[in-house]
Structure formats: structure tokens, C-alpha cells
Amino acid sequence: MSSRKGLHPTQIVAGAFTAIILLGTFLLSLPIATNSGKMTPFLDALFTATSATTVTGLSTLNVETHWNLFGHVVIALLIQFGGFGIVGFASLVAILLEGKVSLKNRLLTTSEAGSNASNIKGLLFNVLKIMFFFQGFLLIFLFFRFLTEYQYEWNKALAHGVFHAISAFNNAGFALYADSMIGFARDPWIIVPIFITVFIASVGFPTIVEMRDRLRLKMAPLLRRKENYKMPEQWSLNSRITLWGSLVLLVGGTFAIGFLEWNNPATLGPLPWWDKIFDSIFAAVMPRTAGFNSVDVLGMLPSSWLVTDILMFIGGASVSTAGGIKIGTAVVLFYIVYTEVRGETAVNIGNRRLPRSMQRQALTIVTVTTFVIIGATMLLRLTTPFSLDQILFLVFSAVGTVGLDSGMVATMNDGAKFLVSLLMLFGRLGPIVVATSIALRRTRRHFEYPKERPLIG
Structure with a gap:
């Protein structure tokens, strides 16, 4: 798409995220957003707004004590906007006002979501219903638990329930407690619902929708209800990859962290075996999504x-x-390597052949992300006094929009704060969106060079 024909959809997505971050920065820098009644420094407000909009969870300030109710509301709204997608909200408003979605909004929504769904209206309403359902589910659990077990006033219980429900489902990792979820680590009525909500959200909206629709078909005969749709017997390749991949990472991560931390006196060592297992599961799921820690x-x-x-x-x-x-x-990257090792020509996953464009896209995503991580790590190593382990951990956390802190965030210099803010924005938009939004034009060659095979490996 040429620049003369207007901005590329991915450029508009990147611009929309930047605009909402700047608006959030302005609101959070106001004196009415803090408990002290003083203005928040610009870079701290920018860092918090970026972290909330990119659903990361890192913060240079104590979220519990620095911000007041207004500040917490702003952060929660930024998380909700960032989770649903700013362009998604704009498209939803257009549907409500006009009853249709323009071609431009279709392009923007698919660019932002990374989905090629043809029914954008259905996609947006499905996402909205799923978000509110699971956030409401978690809110009920948290509200009654805070109210009955911890004797919160009803308005505080409601406020904390709403905030953590929004943060958990959007995988933001923001908590209204300085120690995240460590204070509730032995309370399954809080930890388990948060864990379930975070894990379900991490499998993605298309997989959630397919699981819901298949469950409805299974339950229809028992409920003596007739559904007016049918589904293929085989699950979609996307859902199979997501569910099996999530299971492998859950089991593998739980085993690895449990094995390494089992006797560590600073973490799992003093706990009974059942608490060690649960905390290992929690620690394996949260780094892939939310960033809460127990x-x-x-x-x-x-x-x-x-x-x-x-x-x-x-x-x-x-x-x-x-x-x-x-x-x-x-x-996809694993199967590309597996195919090459076996000497096969086509990459196949679960009786399906992958197009070459998808293989190139996967390689591009991994390569661009790796270069960003390496570059940011080198810059932070040169400009901050922290160890390489701490820097790598924070960079992975920012690029992965996770929100786990290696002990750096509160004492970083201004340059490091700005760099980490850029990393969080990069992680939320994705390397493909960032790369295509920067590219102002696409060129097509009308000729091909002769082939030659250089030596590799």
C-alpha cells in the first residue's frame, strides 16, 4: 500500500496505541491521580500508562500507595482498552452507531488482532462477551472473598475485585498490593480463580470461541436443546496448536521450576509439598501471560x-x-526445524500443510524479537549498574508484556525507563505490526536474480 493512498492499517494501530498512552500519561501525571496531591514525574506517568495500555504490569511506582481511586480507575481503563484493542473499540462504536463495519475498520481490526476473520462484527462482539463473562466470574469470587474473609468494606471489596478481574483477564499483572499475590498465596479462593481466568485468557479468543461452541453442541442433547450450527469433527489447527502447546509449556514449566526451587529456602523450600506443586504451576503460567507472582x-x-x-x-x-x-x-518454528532435520520439503502439522508465507512470518517474528532483545540488553548493560541476569529478565518481561520485575524498575534511570517503555509497546504491537507500520511503501520486483547457494551451517 503506497503512502499516497493514506496510512497503512498497522501504522494507524501503532498511532492509536501511542495516542492512548499519551492520554493516559497526561491523566496519570495530574495531581488528582495521586494520594499525595502532587504531580507525577512525566517519565513515571509515561511508564505506567505504557505498561497498562500494553497490558504488561511493570511499574516504577507503588501502585497501591502512589495512586488514588482516580489513578486506579485510569490504569484499569487503560488495561481494558489495551486488552480489547483500541481499534476494536472504535469498530465496535461504529457498529453500534451505523450498524456496519467499514472496509477500513475491517483492515484495522484484522491488523490489530492478527486475525483474518471475515465476520468482524461477530468477532468483536464475541470478544466483548467473553471478556465481560470471565471478568464477571472472577469479580464475584474476589468480591465475596474480600468482603467475608478479609473484612473489606463493600466498596473497597468491589473496587479491588473489579481492578484485579480486569487485570487478570487482560493478562496485565497489575495488583493493588506491593507484593503482588504473595499475600494471598495460601488462599485458594483468590489464587485459583485468578489462575483459571489468566490461563483461559492466554489461549486466545478464537480457541475460547471454538471450545464454547463445541461444548454447546455436546451439552445440547442433555439439555434437550437444538443448536442451529454444526462443526467439523476435527478441531481447527490453531486450537490444536494452542491447547497442546499450552499443555506442554504448563507441564514443562511446572516441572522445571518445581525441580529447581523445591529446596530453595527463599521460595518453595519451607512449604508443604502440595503448596510447592501449586506454586510451581502458578509460577509456570504467569510468566507466559499475566505477571502475577505468589x-x-x-x-x-x-x-x-x-x-x-x-x-x-x-x-x-x-x-x-x-x-x-x-x-x-x-x-511453527519447531516444525520448520523438524522438517529440515528429516529432509522433507513441506512443513506439516497435524495432517495440515503450512503455507511458505506463514513459515517466513514465524522466522521474521523470532528474528526481529531476538534482535530487539539483544539490542536492548546491550544498551541497558552499558547504561545501568545492574547484572546481566537482571537486565535479561526485565527485557524478556517487557517484550513479553509479562510484568515480572527483576528488582530494576524502581531504581532505573530515566533513559532506561524510556527504553523499557518502548520495549513494552513493541511487545504489545508485535514485531510484524511494528515492521510494517515503519515501512512506508512496498516494492515489487519485476525480475528475479539467478540462484546461487552459499555455504551455511
């Missing part, structure tokens, strides 16, 4: 940080609020 991250071993780095790099499913390169990308 054990002290700073007390974990360097080897556990490396496992967490890998989980943050992979992230959750496509068309979800999770970050990372996404499970689908990781699986």
Missing part, C-alpha cells in the same frame, strides 16, 4: 530465571491479551 521472584535461583525467560519469550496464544512471540509461532 513467590518472591528476587529469591528465585538464576536457573529458574532462565526458565522464566524462556516462558516469557514464548508467551501465550495469538489473538489473546498475552505477549511473547506466541505459542503458534514457537510451534
